[in-house]
Amino acid sequence: MSDKPEKFIDENGLRLDGRRIDEIRPMKMEIGVLSRADGSCYLEWGKNKVLAAVYGPRELHPRRLQKADSVLIRYRYNMAAFSVEDRIRPGPSRRSTEISKVSREAFEPVVLTHLYPGAVIDVFAEVLQADAGTRTAAINAASVALADAGIPMKGLVSACAVGKVDGKLVLDLNKPEDNYGDADIPMAMTSDGEITLIQMDGDVTQEEFKQAIEMCKEGCRQIMEIQKETLRNKFTKLDEVDISDDEEDVDVSALVESTLESAEDDDIEDKESDSDEEEDATPESSEEDEDIDVDESHSDFEAVELVEDFEESFTDVDEEEDVSDGEDDEEKD
Numbered sequence: 153m154s155d156k157p158e159k160f161i162d163e164n165g166l167r168l169d170g171r172r173i174d175e176i177r178p179m180k181m182e183i184g185v186l187s188r189a190d191g192s193c194y195l196e197w198g199k200n201k202v203l204a205a206v207y208g209p210r211e212l213h214p215r216r217l218q219k220a221d222s223v224l225i226r227y228r229y230n231m232a233a234f235s236v237e238d239r240i241r242p243g244p245s246r247r248s249t250e251i252s253k254v255s256r257e258a259f260e261p262v263v264l265t266h267l268y269p270g271a272v273i274d275v276f277a278e279v280l281q282a283d284a285g286t287r288t289a290a291i292n293a294a295s296v297a298l299a300d301a302g303i304p305m306k307g308l309v310s311a312c313a314v315g316k317v318d319g320k321l322v323l324d325l326n327k328p329e330d331n332y333g334d335a336d337i338p339m340a341m342t343s344d345g346e347i348t349l350i351q352m353d354g355d356v357t358q359e360e361f362k363q364a365i366e367m368c369k370e371g372c373r374q375i376m377e378i379q380k381e382t383l384r385n386k387f388t389k390l391d392e393v394d395i396s397d398d399e400e401d402v403d404v405s406a407l408v409e410s411t412l413e414s415a416e417d418d419d420i421e422d423k424e425s426d427s428d429e430e431e432d433a434t435p436e437s438s439e440e441d442e443d444i445d446v447d448e449s450h451s452d453f454e455a456v457e458l459v460e461d462f463e464e465s466f467t468d469v470d471e472e473e474d475v476s477d478g479e480d481d482e483e484k485d
């Protein structure tokens with residue numbers, strides 16, 4: 153690990169990597185990179201490289217884990233052994249378990265979980281190269297991968313961290329700022345500015361904390377533009393060509409519609425009914441199995457509205473430009 157720099161911000165207000173204090177690192181994304189996943193996204197953000205894959209919604213086995221009234225979201229954040237300077241021991245760690253938990257919670261408010269009772273959506277975020285801010289990088293990639301999989305959501309989730317170095321707040325920490333700075337506050341938020349993840353390491357004043365949220369909103373707004381552009385590029389291209397039977401070329405709106413329809417067909421069970429997976433014999437879970445049914449309260453009309461809302465979340469740039477005042481004072485360490 154390199155030594156602590158004497159100064160993080162020079163006399164021109166520039167950081168060690170030449171960025172201004174409110175500038176994010178260059179980010180690029182590629183969508184649909186994995187043919188076996190239902191949705192996927194590869195992201196490079198500064199020197200971070202992250203791959204996100206989404207599978208589902210599909211029937212959850214064993215059935216006793218199923219939720220009668222909603223889909224179960226599972227999120228696995230993992231750092232490849234070769235992703236950091238010192239090799240990481242393969243397998244889950246306290247850190248990766250914690251990051252997986254808070255990242256899953258960052259998506260739960262936006263995914264329309266009630267549409268797929270009894271089903272599961274699996275999100276895998278693999279960090280291939282780490283250089284500070286990997287949990288936020290993984291969330292940004294996972295958000296696009298979920299949309300690519302046609303998972304109905306209220307909107308995208310974007311994430312970024314704010315930190316403090318040389319007594320100043322800085323957006324999107326680089327490695328030395330992350331290692332030696334006075335604070336690190338990763339956040340994730342929706343396009344409405346609703347905070348779905350916030351953690352804090354280090355110390356900031358109350359005033360700085362409020363400023364950090366505003367700074368992060370602006371960072372997330374910029375990231376959301378990149379996410380939308382990535383999705384738009386793929387699906388505009390698809391609009392121009394005939395959608396064939398090639399699985400990789402399915403339009404997200406068609407996917408969303410078909411997933412909604414299949415939810416309304418009330419038959420997640422039937423989709424994989426020939427599965428040999430275990431049956432749970434307990435009275436409680438067999439009762440649950442019977443209850444696994446689609447929420448009847450969703451009429452066709454509502455389903456169409458949901459699809460439209462979902463599409464709007466990444467097609468209408470102007471409407472979402474103001475990442476407005478969401479408040480969440482919750483701090484997690």
Ligand code: CDP
Pocket residue numbers: 236237238240247282283284285286287288327330336338
């Ligand atoms: O990556 P993120 O900022 O979300 O999480 P962190 O725990 O604050 O880690 C900051 C950085 O430290 C990571 O991005 C990695 O570059 C590095 N790191 C490492 O080298 N070895 C680890 N076991 C964990 C993190």
